[in-house]
Amino acid sequence: MLGASGYAGRELCALILRHPRLSLAYATANSQKGETAFLPGGGSVTFDAADAIDLDRAKLAFSALPHGASAEWVARAREAGVKVVDLSADLRIGNGASTGIPYGLTEWNRDAVRGAAVVANPGCYPTSALLAILPLLTQGLVAPGAVINIQASSGVTGAGLTARLDLLFGEITENYRAYGVGNSHRHLKEMRAMVEGKDVELLFTPHLLPVARGILSTITVPLRAALPDVLAPFRAQYASEPFIEVTPDLPELRQVNGRNVVRLTARAVDGLRAPTLQVFSAIDNLMKGAAGQALQNANLMLGLEEPMGLPQ
Numbered sequence: 001m002l003g004a005s006g007y008a009g010r011e012l013c014a015l016i017l018r019h020p021r022l023s024l025a026y027a028t029a030n031s032q033k034g035e036t037a038f039l040p041g042g043g044s045v046t047f048d049a050a051d052a053i054d055l056d057r058a059k060l061a062f063s064a065l066p067h068g069a070s071a072e073w074v075a076r077a078r079e080a081g082v083k084v085v086d087l088s089a090d091l092r093i094g095n096g097a098s099t100g101i102p103y104g105l106t107e108w109n110r111d112a113v114r115g116a117a118v119v120a121n122p123g124c125y126p127t128s129a130l131l132a133i134l135p136l137l138t139q140g141l142v143a144p145g146a147v148i149n150i151q152a153s154s155g156v157t158g159a160g161l162t163a164r165l166d167l168l169f170g171e172i173t174e175n176y177r178a179y180g181v182g183n184s185h186r187h188l189k190e191m192r193a194m195v196e197g198k199d200v201e202l203l204f205t206p207h208l209l210p211v212a213r214g215i216l217s218t219i220t221v222p223l224r225a226a227l228p229d230v231l232a233p234f235r236a237q238y239a240s241e242p243f244i245e246v247t248p249d250l251p252e253l254r255q256v257n258g259r260n261v262v263r264l265t266a267r268a269v270d271g272l273r274a275p276t277l278q279v280f281s282a283i284d285n286l287m288k289g290a291a292g293q294a295l296q297n298a299n300l301m302l303g304l305e306e307p308m309g310l311p312q
């Protein structure tokens with residue numbers, strides 16, 4: 001586990017320690033090297049400096065390093081013959097990475113992930129939004145030329161374990177604000193890449209919620225025609241998916257936090273001339289949005305059962 005002391009890394013260490021078939025070969029940190037941390041759900045881990053480990057002690061490495069720092073370690077791991085799931089954006093589709101590295105949105109890329117030596121795990125916001133949008137796009141239900149409006153709110157762990165004035169408790173608590181406005185957030189690159197070839201545009205506005213974890217996305221989609229059953233496209237797409245819950249109720253963060261699931265629903269919008277759908281999607285940014293999906297991909301890459309060791 002590279003970058004084990006961060007929010008996503010600690011979550012992954014905890015999942016690995018409880019996994020029936022995996023064991024933790026090493027857990028690296030930068031400034032926290034040598035320190036011991038308690039893990040979510042119990043257990044603890046002591047961090048080694050990244051330069052002090054033998055990468056080839058593992059069959060597969062997870063990299064939860066920051067963008068920019070990760071690609072170099074993925075290359076080192078590959079030189080040591082180790083498979084890698086990279087949680088950073090460095091190798092994701094749309095981010096200038098070389099082709100041939102599957103984008104690990106598992107439910108949409110399972111076959112490519114299964115045979116891959118390296119998988120680029122998606123960002124948290126893109127996981128929440130793409131799982132909601134792709135069924136409508138692939139079933140030809142979206143109005144040509146539509147602007148799909150993604151309004152999403154994330155808990156503060158989405159920003160990583162960084163010391164920043166705007167992320168201090170006093171700035172976050174009892175507060176709520178947009179950021180990355182003007183359609184400028186870095187996650188747009190991978191979302192746009194995943195809808196390439198479809199006649200739609202994406203408008204994405206992230207917000208910061210005064211909670212530790214969880215993302216709720218409200219996505220407004222202009223349709224070709226009103227849908228007789230607004231849940232049918234999602235139920236048809238995800239009928240056999242263990243980690244996607246299509247529900248008539250509006251999803252809430254408390255229903256998904258700590259679980260490797262996305263919870264989805266949809267509603268027809270009243271009072272507009274054009275037929276319009278709203279899709280609501282909730283995930284835990286650290287689980288289905290990061291560590292959980294990374295383990296889902298790793299299970300496939302290692303020939304294990306996909307849901308093994310994952311909290312449903």
Ligand SMILES: NC(=O)c1ccc[n+]([C@@H]2O[C@H](COP(=O)([O-])OP(=O)(O)OC[C@H]3O[C@@H](n4cnc5c(N)ncnc54)[C@H](OP(=O)(O)O)[C@@H]3O)[C@@H](O)[C@H]2O)c1
Nearest residue numbers: 003004005006007008029030031032064088158160161290
């Ligand atoms: N947080 C989320 O919700 C989320 C969701 C999806 C994807 N991701 C992605 O997953 C990755 C990890 O995210 P995070 O939120 O867990 O980040 P984080 O909390 O900032 O943790 C980063 C980790 O990398 C280590 N590190 C930092 N710079 C390093 C360097 N130059 N060399 C070696 N180790 C270094 C840190 O160790 P020290 O702290 O000891 O220095 C820490 O273990 C990021 O690329 C992020 O974009 C995060």
